[in-house]
Amino acid sequence: MYLNCHTYYSIRYGTFSELELLELAQQNHVTRLVLTDINNTSAGLNFVRKASEYSITPLLGIDFRNGVKPCFLGIAKNNEGYLELNNFLSHHLHETLEIPQRAPAFKNAFIVYPFEQVLLNELENFSEHEFIGVSITDLRRLPFSRLVKLKKKLVVQQPVTFRNKADFNAHRLLRAIDNNVLLSKLPQEEEANEAEKMFPIQNLATAFSEYPFILENTEKLLNQCTIHFDFSKGRKPQNLQNYTGSIKEDEQLIEKLCREGLPYRYKKIDTSIKKRLDKELDLIKKMGFVSYFLINWDIVSEASRRGFYYVGRGSGANSIVAYLLRITDVDPMELDLYFERFINLYRANPPDFDIDFSWRDRPAMTQYIFERFEHVALLGTYVTFKERGIIRELGKVFGLPKQEIDFLSTGRYNPNQLDSMSKLVLKYGKLLKGKPNYLSIHAGGILISEKPLHWFSATHLPPKGFSTTQYDMVIAEDVGLYKFDILGQRGLGKIKEALEIVAYNQPEKHQNIDIHDIQGFKTDDTINNLIKTAQCMGCFYVESPAMRMLLKKLEVDNYLGLVAASSIIRPGVAKSGMMREYILRHRHKGRAKEKAHPVMLDIMPDTYGVMVYQEDVIKVAHHFAGLDLGEADVLRRGMSGKFRSREEFQKVKDKFISNCRKKGYSDTLIYEVWNQVASFAGYAFAKGHSASYAVESYQSLFLRAYFPLEYLVAVLNNGGGFYRSEFYIHDARMMGATIHPPCVNNSNIANRICGSHIYLGMLYLRDLESRVMERIVKERTLNGHFVSLEGFLDRVMISVEQLAILIRIDAFRFTRINKHELLWKAHLMLSKNDRLEHPKLFPPRHQKFQIPKLHTTDLETAFEELELLGFALCSPFELLAEPPKNTHGQRNLHRYLNKHIDIYGYLITVKNTSTHTGKRMHFATMVDQHGEVFDTVLFPSVAAKYHFRGKGIYRFYGKVVEEFGFLSIEVIKIQKQDYISDPRYADMKTSKKLFESRVSRNISSGNQ
Incomplete structure (x- = not known):
C-alpha cells in the first residue's frame, strides 16, 4: 500500500537507509512497497537484493521533483519500466532540465500525481497509466474536491520519510544545510510534513475505510508491478558479453594474440610456459571472461598507439595471458605468481585489472572508452557526513561564530565546559553521522555493460562530463557489474616527461634509451645500488622515509627484494608485527627454520614463512587450514572493504579454526596465525600488484641513476611527490644543478633545464x-x-x-x-x-x-624568494639569527652511535602517528647543514613536551641509535631556531652584517 517511500538517498532530505526501511515495513506488517527516492535510484539495487530477507516484495520507482516541489511519482511495472524512468531522470539530470508538471507517456510505468499538485496545476484528462495519489492528510479535503468523482484514478499515496521525532529533527537539519540557512530561518515549504510516516497496514486500511475503491485501486496497481535482478551466487557477469560480436570469435582472437605475444615475451618457450597458458585460457573461457581480457587489451593497445605510458597491475598481473596481451609487464612465471588468486572456479567475479595512466593522459583514455563502447558509465561513490564536516555544517546552521566552530572541530574540548548551543551541535550531529552527503565519483572505476546502464539505475553528469552511476562498487558487484579500473598517477607522467626532457637536453643519449628494458634494469648495478643505499628521492613508491628506512634495513639490491618490500611496507604487515620478524629472518637466514612453523615455511619459503602478499592468505587458508580455494578466497575478500556477507565470512572463520584443531595444531598457534591473517589481509598487496609497482620503480630509478637532473625537473613539473618541491630543488642542487629563479627570457610556465642549469617555472x-x-x-x-x-x-x-x-x-x-x-x-x-x-x-x-x-642585498633577495616562491634558493642555515653551535650532520652519526648528539636540521617532513596504546609520537626527516638527510623519532614522552611548529630549522639533542644498519636519532629535546628579521622591515645594517658573516663562515668551511 506504500507507493512513496524515501531513504537517506533522497539526498539531504531522507533520514534512514534502505535496510531500515525494510525493517520498518516488516514491523508494520507491510509485504509490498515501492522505493521512490527523490530524483535518485542509489538504493534500488540493494533494496531489491535484501527485501526477501524481510519477506517483502520490493518495487521500484522515482519521486520526480524540482528541488522539494513534487511533480509526480513514476512506478515501474517491470524492469523495462524502470529503464524508462531511469532514462527520463538521467536526461534531465545530464541536461540540468526542470522536471515537467506532466509526465511523458511511459509504456511500462505508472504515474501518480500528488493530490495537491493536481489541484494546484489544474491537471485533467488522465491516461490509463496515470493516477492521483491521496495521503492521510489529504482525506480531509477529498470530499470537497472535484477529484472525489475520479474514483478509478485515486490511489493511496502516504509518503514515508520519517520513523519518529528524531528523524524529523534530522530532516530539518539536512534541509537547513542544503539551503545554507540558519535552522530558525528555514522556510516551511522546504520541509516535509511531519506526518510522512509508515503506519501498520491495518491502520492505513482503517484510515481509508470510507473510500474502499482507493484501497482497491492501489492493490490493483501494486499487483501489476514486479521487478527482478539476479543476485544469486551463480549469476553471470553483466559486463559486455563479447568483444568481437560472438564468443567463438572472441576465443579465436585471444588465442591468436597469445600466440603472437609468446615470442615477444619469452626467448625460450618451454613446456611449463605452454602448460600455464593452456590452463589459463581453458579457465578464462569456462568462466566467460574472454571479453573482459579483450576489452583491457583494446584499452592498452589504444594507449600504445597514442604513445601513452601505462602500468597494468592488480591481481591481473598473476596471469600469463595478461602478460602476453601486454596488459601487464609482470612475468608470472618468473615470480611464481599464484594464478588461483586471480581466477578460480569458485569466483563469480572477473579478474581485477588496475591500469594506471599518466594523470595527463587518463582523461583522453576515459574519453576513448566512452566513444569505443556503447554502454559505459563511471562508477559512483557516496561521500558521507563525517564528524568534522558535521560540526562545520551544523555550526553554521545553529549560528555559531567561526572561532567556536574551529574550536569544536579540533575535538580538544571538555564537554562539560561547552555552552548549550555547542552541546546541541554535538548532540544533533549524531543524527547525521554516516548519512550520504553527496554523490561523488569512484577513483577510477568504469563500467562497460551488456545492457544499458540505466537498466540498473539512473546516471548523473558530474563536472568531469562523464555519465556516472548512482550506486557504488559494492552494489555494482552484487548485481554482476565489474569495474574496469582506469587510474591516473603522476609517476608515469614523470617518466614520460623525463624522456621528453632528455630528448632536448641530451639528444645524443635519448635514442639509446629503452624505458621498457626492465630485464636490463633489474641487473644494472648502478640502479640496484641506489635501492640498497635508499637514494630514491622522487622515484615511484620508494621515496618515502618509511620505504627508505625499510630498503636500508633489508639491504635490498634486486628486483625480487623490491617486490617484497613494496608489500611489506603496507600497514597490515607492520600491524601484525611481521615486518620486524621478516627483517630478522631476512638478515639471519637460520632464524626462519627456528621460528617459523614448518607448514608455514613450506607454503611461503621465499618470504621465510611470513605472510607478505594477499595470495599468502589463500595459501595459508588452503594448505594450513584445509579450506578449499573458494572458501579461502571468501576469507581474503572478507578482510577487505569490498565484501558484503559477514555471515558467510564468519562461517569460513569458524571452519578455519575447527579444521586447524582437527589437524592437531595448538590453539596458541591457530590464533597466532589467524591474527596475522586478520590484521593484514585487507591491507596487503597481491604479489602481482607489488611486482607491477616494482617495475615502475625500476623505470624511475633508471632515470634517476642516469639522467638525474632531467628526471628531477620532470618530478617537479608533475606536482612533486612525497616531499615539497623545495626539497627536489635542493636535491637537484646537490647533484650539480645550478638553480635560477624565474626569468622572463629563460623560464616557461613549468620548470626547464638547459645543460645543468634549471630555470624555475613561473608557476612557483x-x-x-x-x-x-x-x-x-x-x-x-x-x-x-x-x-x-x-x-x-x-x-x-x-x-x-x-x-x-x-x-x-x-x-x-x-x-x-x-x-x-x-x-x-x-x-x-x-x-x-x-x-x-x-x-x-x-x-x-x-x-x-x-x-x-x-x-x-642577498638577504633581501632571500626573503623576497621566501615570500614569492615559498622557499629561499640559498641554504636556510644562512638565514639563522644565531649561527649553529656545531657542524654536525648525517656524516657524523656513525661516530656518535649509542651516544648523544647535538645537531641542527631543516624540516622536510613529519609523520604523526600513534602507539598501540593511542599515545602520539612523531617521525621527522631533516636536512643537515651539509645538505644531507637524517631521520629522527620523538617517542610519546618527548612528543608530549615538544612540537614541530611548521617549516624551519630545529636544534635536536638526542641519542644516535641503529636498527638493522639504519641510523636515526631518538630525540630528547628540540628547539626551533629563529631566522634573521626580515631586512625589508627590520634594521638593514644589523641583518646584513649577520648574513655576510654567515656566508663567509660557510665559504671558509667549504659548505655551499
Missing part, C-alpha cells in the same frame, strides 16, 4: 596570474627574447601589480639594472589600471626618468 610565483604567464611565453616564442623592461611593456599586457611580482623575483636580471630601480620605473611608466586589457596600436614613446642608484 603564487600570485602571478596564469594568463600573464601564458602571454609572456607566447610573445617570447613568437618574437624572441626581451631586451629591456621598456621592450617587455611594449609587447606584453600586464598590470603594475603583476609586473612588480616579476621584478621582485629578479625576472629581469638580464637588464643588469637593480630591481629597486626597475620597480620605480614600472610605477612611473604604468598607472594603476594601465595595460590590463588592450594593447597600444603603436609603441609608446618612453620618458626618461632620473632614478637614484639603489642596491639590493
